[in-house]
Amino acid sequence: MATTSLYPLSLKEELRKQFVGKSIKDVAGPAAVLDLSKLQNNCNRMLEACESLKFGWRAHIKTHKTTELTRLQVGSGTGPVNIIVSTLIEAEYVLPLILEYKAAGRAVNLLYSFPVTPSTVDRLSLISFALGPNGLSLTIDHPDQLHSVAAIHKNTSLAPQIFLKIDMGGRRAGVAPQTTACSTLISNILSLEASGSAQLLGLYSHAGQSYFGSNRADALDFLRQEFEALLVTASAVQSLSSPLPTKTLVLSVGATPTTTSVRNLLIDNEDTPEAEGKAIASLRATIEAIRSIGCGIEIHAGVYPTLDVQQLATHCLPTTGPHAMLTWGDLAFTVVAEVASLYPGRGKDGAPEALVGSGSLALGREPCKAYSGWGIVSPWNREGVRMPAEGPEKHVGWHVGRISQEHGILVWSGEGIEPELLEVGQKVRIWPNHACVAGAGFGWYLVVDETRKGKEDEIIDVWPRWRGW
Numbered sequence: 001m002a003t004t005s006l007y008p009l010s011l012k013e014e015l016r017k018q019f020v021g022k023s024i025k026d027v028a029g030p031a032a033v034l035d036l037s038k039l040q041n042n043c044n045r046m047l048e049a050c051e052s053l054k055f056g057w058r059a060h061i062k063t064h065k066t067t068e069l070t071r072l073q074v075g076s077g078t079g080p081v082n083i084i085v086s087t088l089i090e091a092e093y094v095l096p097l098i099l100e101y102k103a104a105g106r107a108v109n110l111l112y113s114f115p116v117t118p119s120t121v122d123r124l125s126l127i128s129f130a131l132g133p134n135g136l137s138l139t140i141d142h143p144d145q146l147h148s149v150a151a152i153h154k155n156t157s158l159a160p161q162i163f164l165k166i167d168m169g170g171r172r173a174g175v176a177p178q179t180t181a182c183s184t185l186i187s188n189i190l191s192l193e194a195s196g197s198a199q200l201l202g203l204y205s206h207a208g209q210s211y212f213g214s215n216r217a218d219a220l221d222f223l224r225q226e227f228e229a230l231l232v233t234a235s236a237v238q239s240l241s242s243p244l245p246t247k248t249l250v251l252s253v254g255a256t257p258t259t260t261s262v263r264n265l266l267i268d269n270e271d272t273p274e275a276e277g278k279a280i281a282s283l284r285a286t287i288e289a290i291r292s293i294g295c296g297i298e299i300h301a302g303v304y305p306t307l308d309v310q311q312l313a314t315h316c317l318p319t320t321g322p323h324a325m326l327t328w329g330d331l332a333f334t335v336v337a338e339v340a341s342l343y344p345g346r347g348k349d350g351a352p353e354a355l356v357g358s359g360s361l362a363l364g365r366e367p368c369k370a371y372s373g374w375g376i377v378s379p380w381n382r383e384g385v386r387m388p389a390e391g392p393e394k395h396v397g398w399h400v401g402r403i404s405q406e407h408g409i410l411v412w413s414g415e416g417i418e419p420e421l422l423e424v425g426q427k428v429r430i431w432p433n434h435a436c437v438a439g440a441g442f443g444w445y446l447v448v449d450e451t452r453k454g455k456e457d458e459i460i461d462v463w464p465r466w467r468g469w
Contacts, residue, residue, distance in 0.1 A: 007089055007468030010443045015462035019446055023457045025381065025427050029338040030362035032442040033429065034069075034306065036449040036460070038332035042305045043072040049263045050299065058082040058111065058252060060302030063436045065090055065466040066445065067097050069305060080107040084300055086114055088123050093466040095130060102131070111137040111163060113204070115173060116148045125155035137161040137201055141175045143188045146198070153197040161201035162189055163252060164237075168229035170208040177233045186233075186240050200237070202250030202298070203230040210257040211310055212369060219261035219316035220279035226253040227286045227297075234295050251290055252298040257314040259301035260326070264316075267323055306333035308435040309392050313370035319391055328387050334378060334429035335362055335438060336446075337408065339422050347411050353401075354410040354422050358430065360403050364437030368392065373399040375430040375438075377410065382428070385420065398422070400430060443467065 024033055050057040059073035061083060074081050081101040085091045091110060102108045110131060112124060116138045128136040138149055138160050152160050164185065167174030175182045192198045210222040230251040241247045253259075264272075268280050290297060303311065307330055312319065317326035337358035347353045363375045370392040377398040379385040388395055397420065401411030408430075412419040422428075432438035439445075447461040 009464045019459045030358040031336040034445045035332045037451045047075045056298035058300040060084040062086040063302045066463045068463045084111045087469045121151045139165045141165040150197045163204040166205045204252045207255045217275040217279040219257045223258035224283045250296045254300040256301045256304045257316040259299045261316040306435040307331045309433045333435045339426045351412045356408040358408045359406040361441045366434035368433040374403045375400040375432045378429045380429040
């Protein structure tokens with residue numbers, strides 16, 4: 001696309017020459033690191049769950065903004081390639097990959113998930129024209145946005161598909177179901193559809209408040225609430241479109257905690273605790289009700305390939321025991337930081353503190369409800385330290401306790417436990433609270449693979465990130 005020159009990418013081949021074959025212990029910090037084997041496992045589990053449950057799948061790529069990880073999210077095969085982006089720059093950079101899938105015979109659809117505005121019309125028109133019929137979907141939550149939808153149709157002679165965005169309690173974007181505003185918007189969309197300028201494809205929700213859940217039952221219940229908000233809205237659409245044939249809609253739901261929680265449906269057995277069992281039963285009933293009115297089910301998520309401390313804190317899947325499905329070992333994204341200084345006795349009750357050169361621009365400033373910090377130091381490159389046995393709520397060890405632009409202050413948690421000594425110049429890897437925000441500070445990811453025994457720290461690839469909007 002012509003506009004991508006405003007945000008040029010770092011050159012992959014030049015980056016590979018600089019980094020591939022080196023150890024992440026030898027690169028300057030801060031550096032963003034992805035573990036390929038973990039990414040593959042997380043992506044494959046999601047694809048397998050969707051196939052088992054007969055759900056449609058739509059991959060959100062806003063977390064990582066890379067071609068390479070998009071491929072893992074989509075998976076191989078001949079099924080549909082449904083993508084979500086949050087920014088136009090993501091859409092423009094992923095377009096060649098989508099066209100590659102289309103040329104291979106796969107059905108493709110790109111959803112721009114931010115409500116469409118007049119300033120986006122020209123760039124979205126170019127994308128729509130490139131994708132062809134049924135290739136572009138837009139998110140709508142206000143009648144005035146339909147002018148932009150009509151403008152794209154006028155520019156391209158292609159009718160964009162529409163997802164009506166529903167606010168099911170997050171109060172970020174979307175129209176509330178069962179309101180006059182929602183009914184009016186549905187009527188306006190149906191009128192635009194009747195004119196041939198658009199097609200109502202489905203309903204869309206995002207349960208952002210599910211990040212504040214603390215157990216499997218919470219995540220499952222938030223997912224049920226998402227489905228139910230879309231179910232009542234789908235019934236309203238069908239009622240308003242009568243006496244025409246019943247409107248078949250795609251109901252697209254998900255935030256990573258709720259989307260990830262669908263895997264609980266695959267392990268429901270006699271060992272399932274009572275609260276989770278009731279939540280699963282209620283969710284199954286809602287899913288059946290959706291299918292009974294002829295609507296399709298699609299789930300979407302973005303941060304699930306990398307995961308982060310926030311996701312662990314939701315406990316949306318079992319985290320311990322024989323059925324553990326979400327552990328520290330699944331976190332695929334870390335930030336390499338270098339210890340720059342030590343401050344013996346400066347911390348609480350005389351505990352030591354340390355300085356790393358990774359502050360808010362490298363880690364983000366998103367809090368986590370499970371602990372008061374900005375990132376947790378992994379066991380990597382720390383002799384004798386093992387992976388945490390429990391969630392972030394009970395973490396013992398070093399974490400980033402205070403933060404400014406370039407400064408991260410490591411503090412020790414673990415009352416009565418002798419603090420581990422660090423050294424100036426020592427490299428550490430930090431699990432950030434929120435991978436989406438932490439990744440935004442970097443132009444590329446260094447890729448390693450922990451399954452390469454003896455070469456776990458060797459850089460095997462570099463993935464440039466798309467920057468800008």
